[in-house]
Amino acid sequence: MNIITIDGPAAAGKGTIALSLSHLINFYYFNTGNIFRYIAKTIIDEGLMYEFLINKNHFNLNKINQNVVFLKEIPDLVEKSILIDEKLLRTQEISDSSSIIAEIPQVREILNKAMRKFIYDMLGSNKVVGCIVDGRDTGSVLFPNAGCKIFITAERSVRTQRRFEQIRSTFTEDFQEEIKKKRVHDSLVLRDSRDGSRKRDPMIIVKDTIVIDTSKISQEETIEQILAIIRIKLPDLSKDYRKTVNFI
């Protein structure tokens, strides 16, 4: 299956690497974190986050606005999460909330189903050669049959620094609260713990996954390593195609 999964902890560089790689090999790139972020944003916008936090295990997901009723399938849920301005999804509040919401099995079930359908439709339409998906459980749960599974990680201090710089360069003074390094660090600690220890679909490294620690290597080196892995794992990508994208 021409699906490449890239999992790993927050701020490890998955999205950046996946996006660059998708341009190089002409694959479609799908960021699964954004769909969890989109749901978090919706709960926050509906003013329901407080209620959600105190009743986490009994929260009535049907309470959410008719357009976003989780328990019914929302046909354009994935499309909505793609079309929204990504910057609106990258606030600290949404980062923290999305990780909490992602613990709910019902939410995961519905989002996974919607994401799988979207990707399979995309591949089936023959508009794309393949797809790169990134997240926490894309190789272990979402696409266990993916042809190539990568896990990108980095030391937490490195990830804190990367996220800190990323936020500083993205947000203006309206987001001063966002740029305190301790808050970035504390948020990563909490998210690492929640994403790695939740009962349903925790972030794990499954046995056919190749782990790349990017703490001391550049983005370019990481991409080189992944291209070398893809050559072995996805040998069926046609030779002609490989030549056109400098794949060999």
Ligand SMILES: Nc1ncnc2c1ncn2[C@@H]1O[C@H](COP(=O)(O)OP(=O)(O)OP(=O)(O)O)[C@@H](O)[C@H]1O
């Ligand atoms: N060697 C590296 N590899 C990847 N990203 C790096 C590297 N060095 C610095 N970065 C930077 O780290 C920042 C975080 O990367 P990115 O947002 O892609 O992480 P992520 O793993 O997708 O995070 P999240 O899961 O929270 O969305 C980006 O600004 C990226 O440019």
Ligand SMILES: Nc1ccn([C@H]2C[C@H](O)[C@@H](COP(=O)(O)O)O2)c(=O)n1
């Ligand atoms: N496959 C996924 C992707 C994301 N999540 C949750 C957990 C994360 O903390 C949150 C935000 O993701 P990010 O944008 O940081 O990649 O969404 C998940 O549980 N499973």
